[in-house]
Every structure is written in C-alpha cells, then in structure tokens.
Amino acid sequence: MKNKLFEKYFVFSPYFWLVLFFFIPLAIIFKISISVSEWGMPPYQDIFLFDNGFKINTTFENYVYIFSDYYYIGSFVNSLILALISTFFCLLIGFPLAFYIATSNIRLRNILLVLVVIPFWSSFLLRVYAWKIILQNNGILNVILLNLGITSEPLQLLYNQYAVIMGIVYTYLPLMILPLYGYLNKFDLNLIEASKDLGLNRIKTFFKVILPLSVPGIVAGSLLVFIPVVGEFIIPEMLGGSDRLYYGKILWEEFFVNRNWPGASALALSGIIILVLPIVIFQILYSRWSQKNEI
Amino acid sequence: MKSSLIKSTVIFLGLFFLYFPILVLIFYSFNENKRVMVWKGFSLRWYNELFNNEQIIEAFIISIKIAALSATFATILGVMIGYSLVRIRKIPFKSFYIFLSSTPLVLPELILGLSMLLFFISLNNVIGFPSSRGQLTIFISHVTFCIAFVAIIIQARLTDFNKNIEEAAMDLGYNYTKVLYKITLPIILPSIIAGWLLAFTISLDDLVVASFTTGPGANTLPIVVFSKVRLGLSPEVNALSAILMFALIIIGLFYFYFNKKFKH
Numbered sequence: 047m048k049n050k051l052f053e054k055y056f057v058f059s060p061y062f063w064l065v066l067f068f069f070i071p072l073a074i075i076f077k078i079s080i081s082v083s084e085w086g087m088p089p090y091q092d093i094f095l096f097d098n099g100f101k102i103n104t105t106f107e108n109y110v111y112i113f114s115d116y117y118y119i120g121s122f123v124n125s126l127i128l129a130l131i132s133t134f135f136c137l138l139i140g141f142p143l144a145f146y147i148a149t150s151n152i153r154l155r156n157i158l159l160v161l162v163v164i165p166f167w168s169s170f171l172l173r174v175y176a177w178k179i180i181l182q183n184n185g186i187l188n189v190i191l192l193n194l195g196i197t198s199e200p201l202q203l204l205y206n207q208y209a210v211i212m213g214i215v216y217t218y219l220p221l222m223i224l225p226l227y228g229y230l231n232k233f234d235l236n237l238i239e240a241s242k243d244l245g246l247n248r249i250k251t252f253f254k255v256i257l258p259l260s261v262p263g264i265v266a267g268s269l270l271v272f273i274p275v276v277g278e279f280i281i282p283e284m285l286g287g288s289d290r291l292y293y294g295k296i297l298w299e300e301f302f303v304n305r306n307w308p309g310a311s312a313l314a315l316s317g318i319i320i321l322v323l324p325i326v327i328f329q330i331l332y333s334r335w336s337q338k339n340e341i
Numbered sequence: 342m343k344s345s346l347i348k349s350t351v352i353f354l355g356l357f358f359l360y361f362p363i364l365v366l367i368f369y370s371f372n373e374n375k376r377v378m379v380w381k382g383f384s385l386r387w388y389n390e391l392f393n394n395e396q397i398i399e400a401f402i403i404s405i406k407i408a409a410l411s412a413t414f415a416t417i418l419g420v421m422i423g424y425s426l427v428r429i430r431k432i433p434f435k436s437f438y439i440f441l442s443s444t445p446l447v448l449p450e451l452i453l454g455l456s457m458l459l460f461f462i463s464l465n466n467v468i469g470f471p472s473s474r475g476q477l478t479i480f481i482s483h484v485t486f487c488i489a490f491v492a493i494i495i496q497a498r499l500t501d502f503n504k505n506i507e508e509a510a511m512d513l514g515y516n517y518t519k520v521l522y523k524i525t526l527p528i529i530l531p532s533i534i535a536g537w538l539l540a541f542t543i544s545l546d547d548l549v550v551a552s553f554t555t556g557p558g559a560n561t562l563p564i565v566v567f568s569k570v571r572l573g574l575s576p577e578v579n580a581l582s583a584i585l586m587f588a589l590i591i592i593g594l595f596y597f598y599f600n601k602k603f604k605h
Contacts, residue, residue, distance in 0.1 A: 057438075060492075061438060063488070088462065161359075184378045
C-alpha cells in the first residue's frame with residue numbers, strides 16, 4: 047500500500063509541474079494565436095464571448111497574415127538555410143575530429159573529449175562576443191590578413207551572414223562532436239583494417255565502411271545542431287547585419303516591437319510545426335532506411 | 342607515419358579553433374586601453390573597474406541565486422522523472438509524460454520564453470498572481486527547462502544500474518522507500534550532482550528565456566552583459582568574460598568527474 051503512495055508522489059510531482067508550467071503555456075500560445083487581435087491591453091479579444099449569449103470568437107487570420115507575407119516566409123526560409131549550412135559545416139569539421147579522437151588510445155581519448163566539450167561549458171553569450179572581437183575591422187583576423195599582404199585594407203568581416211555562420215559553427219560544434227564520438231567510439235577498428243586487407247583504398251573504405259556505420263551519430267548530431275539553430279536569436283543579433291532577417295529576430299520584434307501578440311504566437315506555433323514536421327518525416331524515412339540496411 | 346601526422350594536425354587544428362576565441366578574449370581583458378581593440382599595455386584596470394561596477398555585481402548575485410535555486414528544484418523533479426521512467430511501470434498517459442519531460446530539450450528557447458511570458462500574463466489576469474514579473478518568474482521558467490536535462494542524465498544512469506543490489510536489499514527486508522533512500526539514491530549521487538551542475542550552468546547562462554520572463558529588479562548577468570555588448574565592445578565585459586570562463590570551465594570539469602565516476 048505504502049509503495050503505491052510513494053510511486054504516485056514520484057510520478058505526479060514533476061507531472062504536475064510540467065503540465066502547469068510547460069503544457070498550459072503552450073496551450074495559451076495556441077489560444078492567443080487563434081484570437082482576434084485588437085488595440086488594447088492585452089492586445090487580443092477573448093475567444094469565448096458571453097455578452098449576447100455564448101459565442102466562440104476565433105480566427106485563422108493571424109496564420110493567413112504570416113503565410114501571405116514574404117517578410118515572414120522569407121525569414122523562415124533564411125533560418126532553415128542558415129541551419130542547413132551551419133549543420134553541414136559542423137559535420138565537416140566535427141566528423142574528422144570525432145573520428146580521430148575515437149581512434150586515439152584510451153587515455154588520450156578521454157582527455158581530448160573533455161578538451162572538446164569544455165568550451166561548451168563556458169558562457170554561450172561570451173563565446174559569441176569573442177567572435178565580435180576577432181572579426182572587428184581592426185580585429186586580430188584583419189591584422190593577420192593585412193600583415194600577410196592578402197588584403198591592402200581591413201575587410202568588413204562582421205555584421206553579415208558569414209559572421210553568423212562562423213559564430214554558429216563555433217558555438218554548436220561540441221553538440222555535433224559528442225553524439226558522433228558516441229557512435230564512432232563503439233566502432234570496431236578492425237573493420238577498417240579488414241577493408242584495407244580486402245583491397246579497398248582509403249576513400250572507398252571511408253565511403254563504404256566508416257560513413258555508413260556512423261550514420262546514427264551523424265543523424266543525432268545534425269538534429270542537435272539543426273533544431274536550435276532555426277530558432278537562434280542571439281548570434282544573428284550580435285554578429286549579423288541587416289542583410290538577412292531570421293525567424294528568431296522576426297518573432298522577437300513581432301512581440302516586443304509590434305506588440306502583435308496573436309501574430310507572435312502564430313509565428314511561434316508555425317515554427318514548431320515547420321520544425322517538427324521535417325524532423326518527423328526525416329525520422330520515419332531514416333528508420334525505414336536503417337531497417338532496410340539492418341543497422 | 343603519414344596518417345598519424347594527419348591525425349595530429351586535425352586534432353590540433355580542431356582544438357585551436359575551439360580555444361583561440363577564448364584566449365583572445367582573455368588576452369584583451371588585460372588591455373589598458375578603453376578602446377578594446379587598440380593595445381596600450383598590460384593592466385588589471387578593467388578587473389578593478391569590474392569589481393566596482395555595482396550593476397554587474399548585483400546582476401551576478403541575482404543570477405547565482407536564481408541558478409542555485411532553480412538547479413535544486415530541477416534536480417529534485419528531474420530525479421523523480423528519471424526514476425519514474427526507468428523503475429515505475431504504471432504511469433498514466435506515459436507517452437504524454439515522456440513528451441512533457443523531453444520536449445523542452447529541443448524546443449527553441451525563444452518559443453519557450455514567449456509561452457512562459459504569455460502564461461504569466463494570463464495567470465495574472467485570472468488569479469491576480471504574479472502581479473509583476475521578476476526573479477520568481479525567471480526561477481519557474483528555468484526549473485521548467487532544466488528538468489529535462491537532469492532527467493536524461495538520471496535516466497541514463499538508472500538504465501545502467503545493477504538491479505540486483507536493489508533486489509537483494511528488498512530480500513533482506515528493506516521496504517521500497519528504504520531501498521530508495523539507502524541504496525539507490527546514494528549510488529546515483531554522483532549523477533545527481535552532475536545533473537545539478539548542468540542545470541546550474543544552463544540557468545546561469547540563459548539569456549533568451551530570462552529576457553522574456555524578467556521584470557523590475559531582476560536583471561540577470563546575461564541580460565546586463567547582452568545590453569552592454571549588443572552594439573559594441575566593452576572592456577569591463579572582457580574582464581568579466583575571463584573570470585566567468587575560468588569559473589565555468591572548473592564547474593565543467595567537476596561535472597565530468599561526477600558524471601564519469603559511475604563508469605569505473
């Protein structure tokens with residue numbers, strides 16, 4: 047009898063907290079996103095009206111408004127492209143690093159792994175700020191380029207989309223390396239030797255043996271980078287310019303500057319749907335693919 | 342020979358890429374000049390100014406307070422979730438439970454922050470509480486999204502756990518509660534500490550969710566730092582960075598120590 051009570055206590059305390067402070071807030075976003083907006087405080091009408099009998103007062107206009115304006119759709123597309131490019135570069139840098147760490151001897155391996163992840167523990171905001179210093183017009187990178195004679199005057203490296211990509215790849219790289227390492231670590235190194243013995247060259251060994259076996263790690267790492275980057279707000283704000291608008295910035299301004307709460311809520315929900323849908327589709331395709339290949 | 346050279350080069354370049362910006366930041370924190378980018382000479386001037394900057398000191402104290410409290414609450418609730426998911430069979434609407442405890446991990450912070458703010462405003466309209474936003478609302482939001490991180494660490498630890506020890510204790514007459522408090526929790530204690538450290542760091546570092554849920558008298562450190570460096574550079578922030586980076590890296594090392602402990 048006593049066990050039951052204790053189990054209930056363990057299950058329901060966090061259950062209660064998360065329903066109250068996570069699920070209900072999401073439900074409220076949904077509610078406001080289908081409310082009619084108006085001037086005032088709060089800047090939307092109730093969805094249930096009681097003055098002349100009961101009436102439900104909802105609208106999909108906020109969604110129509112977002113999806114008919116290139117300003118919003120464009121920023122969604124920009125964010126998705128940004129996330130794709132950043133994920134690609136994280137993979138490009140992260141894969142060889144994770145692979146070589148995983149194939150080092152055990153003692154070195156643990157040290158290297160800690161070294162790779164430790165920057166991730168230091169403040170996110172300050173790591174982005176560090177790039178602001180490096181990419182300044184009279185910053186360290188420009189000084190090097192000038193001294194090497196590659197350019198004759200300082201380049202404008204900051205406040206454009208390339209600086210944003212740089213900052214994202216830098217801050218999110220550990221999130222790519224960790225899961226990659228996790229899978230590569232379990233990898234039987236003899237397979238590489240075997241494939242070489244069977245006459246495959248380096249490139250073929252990579253594409254036929256190493257790459258297929260590390261797909262789960264690549265998938266996990268890519269999702270860990272891709273998802274948060276789509277909603278990233280701080281990095282474009284610190285390093286980006288006005289050449290490109292991203293989803294995070296638009297959402298922030300819609301709420302804080304335009305004070306359009308229903309619009310911001312609709313943007314947030316659309317973000318969830320646009321983000322979640324490709325991931326679900328991807329995972330279905332991926333699980334089919336892995337069943338077929340028996341990984 | 343050739344492949345080991347490639348290997349060392351890749352690892353060296355990778356580590357260089359990861360540490361170079363941090364080193365640059367620390368280097369410039371010792372610059373005497375008010376114009377951050379023009380080197381004038383070695384000085385501890387900005388460290389001195391930092392410690393006399395009341396705004397930053399106050400924000401630091403607020404941040405530490407919120408981080409310690411929310412990490413503690415998140416750890417208690419996260420351990421409960423981790424334990425429930427691995428050990429308790431009957432959870433009503435289990436997939437909903439899993440959804441609630443794992444979605445905060447992947448949801449963009451911006452959406453989380455917006456939903457919390459709108460929730461607090463709606464709550465205030467209905468029951469008149471919280472009448473203004475501040476440290477309490479940041480605390481609640483931080484607990485909510487830190488729970489998931491703790492839960493995942495505890496879940497991983499308990500899945501690896503040798504159940505025989507618990508069963509042996511039961512056979513020897515310990516009841517359920519006693520097994521939990523005398524056997525299970527002490528054994529997973531290093532993971533609990535690791536979870537707390539992770540939650541503490543996440544809360545201390547959070548800017549986006551705190552910006553949404555903050556109010557009068559609750560400017561956390563990231564909010565103050567962001568307002569200082571959004572448009573330019575600040576020599577005081579350089580000094581702060583060097584100190585914070587150092588402190589956080591030490592916390593990180595402790596995390597690894599506690600989280601790895603059970604594997605041996």
